[in-house]
Amino acid sequence: MGMTMTQKILAAHAGLDSVRAGQLVSARADMVLGNDITTPVAVNEFNKAGFTSVFDTRKVTIVLDHFIPNKDIKAAEQAKTCRQFARKYGVEHFYDVGEMGIEHALLPEKGLVAPGELCIGADSHTCTYGALGAFSTGVGSTDMAAGLATGTAWFKVPAALRFELRGSLAPNVSGKDVILHIIGMIGVDGALYKSMEFGGEGLKSLTIDDRLCIANMAIEAGGKNGIFEVDETTLAYVGERVSRPYTVYTPDPDAEYEKVYEIDLSQIKSTVAFPHLPENTRTIDQVGDVAIDQVVIGSCTNGRLSDMAAAARILKGHHVARDCRTIIIPATMQIYRDCMKLGYTDIFLDAGCVVSTPTCGPCLGGYMGILAEGERCVSTTNRNFVGRMGHPKSEVYLASPEVAAASAIAGKIADPNRI
């Protein structure tokens, strides 16, 4: 029986010729990642177990991004724990204020993940890097601690769902709409424990940013990972950033999939996930009249340069609605700088938006845009659970940057084609 891309990468990193779905393996990691929330818990475990070194200082990344710049004294203490650990053990890829970005935008940008590599991260959206043809998955802090010490992690080899893409996206429709459409179709546990593999002739029409956004939300369908076949677009992106050798894996022709979904990209419409689950999706023509108090454009899902470009294109020459606070967060310092160079920042400021330095803050209700009771937010982030962005009686509507920007102008959920 043939193997999927994910199974091939797991086999190679477990030192095995082949693996099958359900098999438990111990696999070698090419990168172990943590952030300012998950790393302190891992550091406790690491210290308690009495470890005195990390397995490879070049293969550890710690990014301070969730509550950074420090939101309060306790958050500052957590950041300090991370900083001290990174210095003490010589962690090569440590990103603090001034250099940091939202981790899942930063690692691809810095070339820290390449096709065929295996990455574990103590953050659920670590599945993002599957966009580059890597096996990458979210784990907890104890897994991170074990990974820091041993460079390995245990996995149950996942079965797979295959998404066969064809066609190309309509104007003002982007990767976010594709993944919201898929989650609406299969549900928040539709890919539970499984790998979501994307390929097909439609792949070539998707930008790397589209793919990163789609892979990012594999976890919102319960997936273990999302993974894209590698093509010219991937190689061009990686070629500018990665100098070490890497391996491109392709699925076997007789690889086993539990289900194959055909996705015609040209048929996908702007899609919004209503509270309180990412599967509660409606296409833009079905949303009705939903007045909003806030818009957030940013996050590991949609804080990349193409997201900023889409928001700028729609906001140009407009002003956001009265009483609709609009918070724009470029995901890395590079994107922040590019937004200034390309004139996006001026467009945002002219439109009455605020532009923040990179942070995960509002997405998880940390800070920088908390919602009061009864307030509604259209957000390009990834979760709309009860209380996710603030008060348990606030509401989050997940959408693309195009829809979010249009909604900011209208003061209610709006179709970007009607602005």
Add this chain to the structure above:
Amino acid sequence: MNAKGTVFKYGDNIDTDVIIPARYLNTPDHKELAAHCMEDIDASFIKTMKPGDIIVGGFNFGCGSSREHAPIAIKASGVSCVIAKTFARIFYRNSINIGLAILECPEASDRIRAGDEVAVDFDTGLIENLTRGERYQAEPFPPFIKEIINHNGLMNALAAGKGKA
């Protein structure tokens, strides 16, 4: 290993944001996390639960964020076991890694009601509903995972040289 306690029952897709809201993630302190366990879905939980009590959920328990703070908050609150139809995968591995007992059993999840007295035998996977006089069989863990649980977590298992598949 066994557990026995009163059941707190919740529905499908109980996410880690309601288990421990992110506004409390500015500390890794187990007791502080436990003090806010389930706060946004059941503010009375932490006030009324007793050590040893059991949480029963539906499908996809623990979905969302990878925050280990979620199983830590549950374990540190004194909950002895979580039973669900299915668990989200990161929550599942985090629970095993920190030594929080969890069992997948759709029948138990359907039949057990809030307030039932339930006893669990982790070695056999047998769940006994003492209130209703019913028994349900959960899938026992594979030996590799049982090894981690028996060591009360991954780091202890690693220290004992048992953390490799």
